[in-house]
Amino acid sequence: MIGASVQKEVATLLRDRGRLLSLFAMPVAFIVVFGMMFKLGPDKPEKRPIAIWHAPADARGQQIQQALADSALFEPVLLGSADAVGRAVDDETYVAGLVVPPDFQPTAKPVVLYIDLTKEPAIRGPINGALIGLVMRALVPSGIAQPVFVATQMPPGAHPAPDEISSFQITVPGNAVLFAFFISMAVAITFAHERHTGTWRRMLAAPVSRWRMLIGKLVPYFLISLVQVAFLFGLGAGVFGMKVAGSVTALVVLTASVSLCSVSFGLFVASFGGTERQIGSTVPIAILVMGLLGGCMFPRMFMPGIMKTIGLGVPHSWALDGYYAVLIKSGTTVATIAPELAALLAFAAGFALLGLWRFRFER
Amino acid sequence: MTAVLELRGLGKDYGARTAVKAVDLVVEQGEILGLLGPNGAGKTTTISMASGVVTPTRGTVAIGGVSLANEPNVAKAKLGLVPQEIALYEDLSAMQNMRYFAALYGLRGAAAAEHIAWALAVVGLEERAADVVKTYSGGMQRRLNIAAGLVHKPALLVLDEPTVGVDPQSRNYIFETVLALRKSGMTVIYTSHYMEEVEALCDRVAIMDGGAIVALGTLAELIAQHAGRGIALELTGDVDAAAKAAAAHGTVTRDGAVLRVVPAAALAPVIAAIEATGATIARIESREATLEAAFLALTGRALRDGAA
Numbered sequence: 001m002i003g004a005s006v007q008k009e010v011a012t013l014l015r016d017r018g019r020l021l022s023l024f025a026m027p028v029a030f031i032v033v034f035g036m037m038f039k040l041g042p043d044k045p046e047k048r049p050i051a052i053w054h055a056p057a058d059a060r061g062q063q064i065q066q067a068l069a070d071s072a073l074f075e076p077v078l079l080g081s082a083d084a085v086g087r088a089v090d091d092e093t094y095v096a097g098l099v100v101p102p103d104f105q106p107t108a109k110p111v112v113l114y115i116d117l118t119k120e121p122a123i124r125g126p127i128n129g130a131l132i133g134l135v136m137r138a139l140v141p142s143g144i145a146q147p148v149f150v151a152t153q154m155p156p157g158a159h160p161a162p163d164e165i166s167s168f169q170i171t172v173p174g175n176a177v178l179f180a181f182f183i184s185m186a187v188a189i190t191f192a193h194e195r196h197t198g199t200w201r202r203m204l205a206a207p208v209s210r211w212r213m214l215i216g217k218l219v220p221y222f223l224i225s226l227v228q229v230a231f232l233f234g235l236g237a238g239v240f241g242m243k244v245a246g247s248v249t250a251l252v253v254l255t256a257s258v259s260l261c262s263v264s265f266g267l268f269v270a271s272f273g274g275t276e277r278q279i280g281s282t283v284p285i286a287i288l289v290m291g292l293l294g295g296c297m298f299p300r301m302f303m304p305g306i307m308k309t310i311g312l313g314v315p316h317s318w319a320l321d322g323y324y325a326v327l328i329k330s331g332t333t334v335a336t337i338a339p340e341l342a343a344l345l346a347f348a349a350g351f352a353l354l355g356l357w358r359f360r361f362e363r
Numbered sequence: 364m365t366a367v368l369e370l371r372g373l374g375k376d377y378g379a380r381t382a383v384k385a386v387d388l389v390v391e392q393g394e395i396l397g398l399l400g401p402n403g404a405g406k407t408t409t410i411s412m413a414s415g416v417v418t419p420t421r422g423t424v425a426i427g428g429v430s431l432a433n434e435p436n437v438a439k440a441k442l443g444l445v446p447q448e449i450a451l452y453e454d455l456s457a458m459q460n461m462r463y464f465a466a467l468y469g470l471r472g473a474a475a476a477e478h479i480a481w482a483l484a485v486v487g488l489e490e491r492a493a494d495v496v497k498t499y500s501g502g503m504q505r506r507l508n509i510a511a512g513l514v515h516k517p518a519l520l521v522l523d524e525p526t527v528g529v530d531p532q533s534r535n536y537i538f539e540t541v542l543a544l545r546k547s548g549m550t551v552i553y554t555s556h557y558m559e560e561v562e563a564l565c566d567r568v569a570i571m572d573g574g575a576i577v578a579l580g581t582l583a584e585l586i587a588q589h590a591g592r593g594i595a596l597e598l599t600g601d602v603d604a605a606a607k608a609a610a611a612h613g614t615v616t617r618d619g620a621v622l623r624v625v626p627a628a629a630l631a632p633v634i635a636a637i638e639a640t641g642a643t644i645a646r647i648e649s650r651e652a653t654l655e656a657a658f659l660a661l662t663g664r665a666l667r668d669g670a671a
Contacts, residue, residue, distance in 0.1 A: 004466030008452065008459070015454040015495075198448030202511065204416040205444035206467035207436035362417050 001208055002216045009190070009220035019186060023228050027179035028235060034171040034297065035240060047075035050131065051085045051097035051114075054078075060139060061100035064111065067138035068098075073130055082112075089114040096127055098135065111135050165328055169243065170299055172236035173323035176229045177316050178287070178296035180262045183225040185283045187266025190217065192276045195363065210361050218263050225259035246325060246332025253334050254322045257344040261315045264351035271358035290314040318343040365392045366428070367441075367519045367550040368413060373422035374574075375408050382408045384574040385422060390519070390552060395545050397565030398554040401662055404571040406554050407447070410521055413552075414444045427518050440468060443517035447524040449504045450511070453497040457488060457507050460496060461514055468515035482510040486540055502533025509540065519550045526560065538564060558655050568654065572662045582654055589657035593625040594649055596634075600642035608636035614660045625660050 013019055050068055054061020068076040077094070079085050085097035097114040104111065113135075115128055140146060194200040194217075203213055233251070236242035244251060269283055291297060293307070294316020300308050311317040322340035325332045334341070368390040375383045383405040390396050400406045411417035413424050415431055415438070424431040427441040451460050461482065465475040483489040486506035496504060509525060522541070526534045541551055541564055555561055561568055568585055570578040578585055598605050598620050606622055609615045612633045613626040626633050637644060 001466055001469075004463050008455065008463045011459055012452060012454050196448075197453075198446035198450030199452065201411070201414075201416050201446045201448075202444060202450045202464065203467060205414040205439060205442065206464075207439040207469070208467055209436070 001212055002219055005216035006220040006223060009217075010224070013186075013224060022182060023179060023186070023224070024231060027175045027228075027232055030175040030178070030297075031168065031171050031232065031236065031240070034175065035168045038167040038170055038299070047071075048073060048127070049077050049094055050074045051079050051088045051094040052076045052100070053080070053082050053085045053098075054100035055102040058100060058102055058104075060104055063138045064098065064100055064135050067134045068131075071130075071134055074134070086114055089116070092116075096131060098131065106139075111139075166240065166242055168236050168240040169327045170324070172232060172240065172242050173320055173327065174296040174299070176232040176236075177258060177294065177319045177323070178291040179232070180225050180229050180258050181265065181287050181290065181316070182284075183221050183228065183259070183262045184266035184269055185279060185287065186224075187218065187221045187263055188269035188274075188279045188283060189276050190221075191270040192274060192279055195273075196276065204361065213361075214267075214359075218267060221266065222259050222263045225262055226255060229255045229259065242327065244326065245328055245330040246336070247334065250326045250332055250334045250337055251323075254319070254326060254337060254341065254344075257341050257348070258315075258319045261319075261344050261348040261351065264348040264355065265315075267355035267359065268351040269355075271355045271360075273360065273363050291316055293317070295320050315344055315347040318347070366390065367392045367426070368552070369423075369425040370409070370413060371423045371425075373409065373412055373419050373424060375405075375412060375417060376420045381574055383412070386571075386576055388569060388576060388579070390550055392518070392550050393545060393548055394566040395541065395551040395553055395564050397561035397568040398552060398571065399558070399561055399568060399658060400571030404662075405574040406571050407523065409571065410444075410523055410552065410554065414442055414521055415439050416444070440515065441518045443512035443515065443520045445509050445512035445520065445522045445525055447527065449508050451496050451504065451507060453504075454495065456493050456495050457483065457499075457510075458492040460507070460511060461492075464511045465514045470515060478514050478516060481516070482513045485513060485544070486510045487536065500530075500533075502529040502536070505529050505533060506536065506540070509537065513544075517549070519552070520544060521552045523554050524556060525553070526555065526557065534560075558653075558658065562654050570658060570661050577661050578657070585657045586652050586654060589660045593623060593652075593656050594630065594633075594647055596622045596624060596637065596644055597646035597648075598622060598637065598642045599645050601640055602642060604640040605637040605642035608640050609633050612636055614663065616659055616663065623659065625656060 052061075052065055052068065054065065065076045065078065068074045079088060079097075082099040082101075085094075085099050088094045089097040095115070099112040099114070101109050101111070103109050113128070113131055115124060117124070137146075191200075194203070204210075208216075233242070233255075237244065269279065274282070293311045294300070294314045295303070295311060296316055300311050300317055300320070303311065318340045322337040322344075325337050325340070329336075366389045368388070370386050370388040373383065373386045373388075374381065386405075386409055388409075398406050398410070408417060412419045413426075413431075415424075415435055424438070426438040429438040429441065431438040452463070455463075458479065461479040462475060465471075465478055470478050479492075480489065483492055486509055488503060488507055488510060491499070491503065496507065499507065505525060505528075509522070512520060512522075525541075526537055529537070538560070541553065545551055553561065553564060562582060565582070567579065567581050569576050570585070578589060580588070596609075602617070602620055602622070606615055606617050609622060609624055612628070613624050616623045622637075624633055634644065
C-alpha cells in the first residue's frame with residue numbers, strides 16, 4: 001500500500017507544475033540570486049583600489065606600487081600628484097592613498113598614508129595595518145631579514161579550510177533547508193485535499209490500518225524531500241562549484257534528518273485541519289519566518305547575539321550549522337555533527353508527537 | 364436470505380449532540396436498500412459508521428457476518444463505499460486511480476488488472492482508462508467514482524447520492540449499472556435526493572429522521588402504512604390559521620396557498636376545521652398514494668426541501 005501511495009503522490013506531483021516550481025525551480029532561483037549577493041569568499045576576489053603618487057622613476061615608489069599590486073588585497077592607482085591623492089581620499093573616491101615623497105627618509109620624511117581617521121577602527125584598522133605592513137616590507141632592502149615579533153600559525157589540530165569558500169556553500173544549504181520545509185506545506189495540503197475530495201473517506205473505508213494510512217501519506221513526501229535536497233546540492237556541486245569538504249555520509253544523514261523534520265512539521269500543521277486555502281495563506285509565513293530566524297536567507301554569523309540565540313529555537317539553524325560544517329570544514333563526520341543531528345531529530349520527534357496527538361482521522 | 368449488513372443499536376454522539384440514536388438494520392444479500400431522510404437525519408453518519416469511516420459511540424456493525432470492531436480489515440474488504448463527492452485524484456488517469464484504490468484492497472499485478480478491467484467495463488469506461496480524470500464529463504466522473512468503489516468486487520456496495528449533478532443519460536447508465544450489480548448478486552445501499560430513483564431501484568426503503576429509522580419496508584408496505592390517499596387544498600383567506608386547524612386532523616404541509624393534507628381518519632373534519640377559521644377552499648385535488656406522501660407523513664418535510 002505504501003508503494004502504491006508513493007507512486008500516486010509522485011504521479012500527482014509530476015502533474016502539478018505549481019508545486020514542482022515551488023519545490024525545485026524556486027530554490028534554484030533563490031540560490032542564484034543569493035549566491036550573487038553574498039560574496040563571502042574569494043569566489044571572485046576584488047582588490048580594493050588605493051590611490052598612490054610617487055615621482056616618476058622613483059625606485060622606492062615603484063617598489064611600493066609593485067608591493068600593492070602583488071598583494072591579494074589592494075590595487076594601486078597612480079595619480080598625477082600628491083595633492084590629487086589627498087583630494088581623492090577626501091572625496092571618498094578611494095578609501096586610502098599613499099604619497100611617496102621624492103626625498104623620502106625614514107622618520108624625517110616618511111611615506112604619507114591618507115585615510116579617514118574618523119572611520120570606525122574596525123573598518124579603518126585592517127586597511128591601515130595592511131598598507132603600513134606592505135610599505136615597510138617594500139622598503140626593506142632585499143637580503144635583510146626583519147625581526148619576527150609575531151609568528152602566524154594554524155591552531156594545533158585544526159582542520160584546514162578548503163582552498164576556496166564559495167558563496168554557494170552558504171546559499172545552497174540555506175535555500176535547500178528553507179525549501180525543504182516547504183514540503184511540510186505540501187504534506188498539510190495533501191491531507192486537506194484528501195479530506196475535501198472525499199478520497200480520505202475512501203481510504204478510511206479500505207482495509208488498511210490508520211497507522212499505515214498515515215505512513216503511506218508521509219513516506220512519499222519524505223522521499224520527495226530527499227530528492228529535492230539532493231537535486232539542489234547536486235546542482236550546487238555540479239553547476240555552481242560548491243565543494244563538500246567533509247564526509248558525504250554526514251551530508252546524507254543530515255539531509256535525511258532535515259527531511260524527517262520537515263515531514264513531521266507537515267504532520268503537525270495538518271493536525272490543525274485547515275482547508276487548502278487556509279494552509280496556503282498561513283503556513284508559508286511560518287516557514288519563511290522560521291527560515292529567517294534559522295539563517296536560511298541571511299547567515300546567522302552576521303546576526304546580533306540575541307538573534308543567534310533565538311534562532312536556536314528553530315530546526316533550520318541546527319541544520320545549517322551542520323551543513324556549513326560538512327561543506328566547509330574538512331574531516332567533518334557524522335560524529336562531528338552529532339549535536340546538530342540530535343537537535344534535528346528532537347525537533348522531528350516533537351513535531352511528530354504533537355501532530356499525532358492533535359491529528360483527527362475522523363473530522 | 365443471508366444478512367450482508369447488520370447494524371445493532373448503532374449510534375453516534377458528537378459531544379452533547381446525538382447525530383444517530385440507535386439504529387437497528389439488517390440488509391439482506393442481493394437487495395437494493397434505499398436510504399431516505401431529510402437533511403440532518405443521520406443517513407451519512409449511519410453509512411459512515413457502517414463503512415468504518417466513523418467510529419460509533421455505541422452499537423455494533425457486522426459486514427458479511429464479520430464484526431467491524433473485532434476484525435476491521437476483514438469486514439471492510441467486503442464493503443465498497445462510493446462517497447457523495449467525486450472522490451478521485453483528478454490529475455491522474457482513471458487507470459492510475461484504479462490501481463491505487465485496488466492497492467488499498469491488497470490487489471496487485473494480474474489480479475489488480477483483472478479487477479480494474481472488470482470495474483471499468485461495468486461502468487463503461489474501459490476505452491477511456493488512460494485519460495486524465497479532469498478531462499472527463501461530470502457523468503463519467505460519477506461512473507468512475509462508482510468503479511473505484513467496485514474494484515475489489517465487494518459483497519456490499521454503499522452508494523451515497525451517486526447521481527448528483529449528472530445528465531439524464533449518465534443517470535440512466537448508473538441505474539442500469541446498479542440493477543446489473545444487483546442481478547449479479549451484489550447488495551446495494553442507495554441514498555438519493557430523488558424519490559423517483561428510490562422508487563425505481565429499491566427493493567426496500569429505510570426512512571430516517573432525527574437520527575433514527577422511522578420506517579422500513581418495501582415500497583408497497585410503506586405506502587400502505589404511511590401514505591394513504593391525500594388531498595391538495597388551495598385556500599384563500601388566513602392560510603396560516605387554516606393550516607394549524609387542519610394539522611389537528613392529519614399531516615399537513617404547506618406550499619404557499621396550497622395545503623397538502625393526509626387525513627388521520629376522514630376528510631370531513633379537515634375541511635370543517637379549515638372552514639371554521641374563515642378560510643375559503645378555492646380548489647380541491649385528490650393525490651395518488653406515493654412514497655413521497657409516505658415520506659411527508661413520516662417526516663413532515665418534503666425531501667427536496669432539505670434532504671442530504
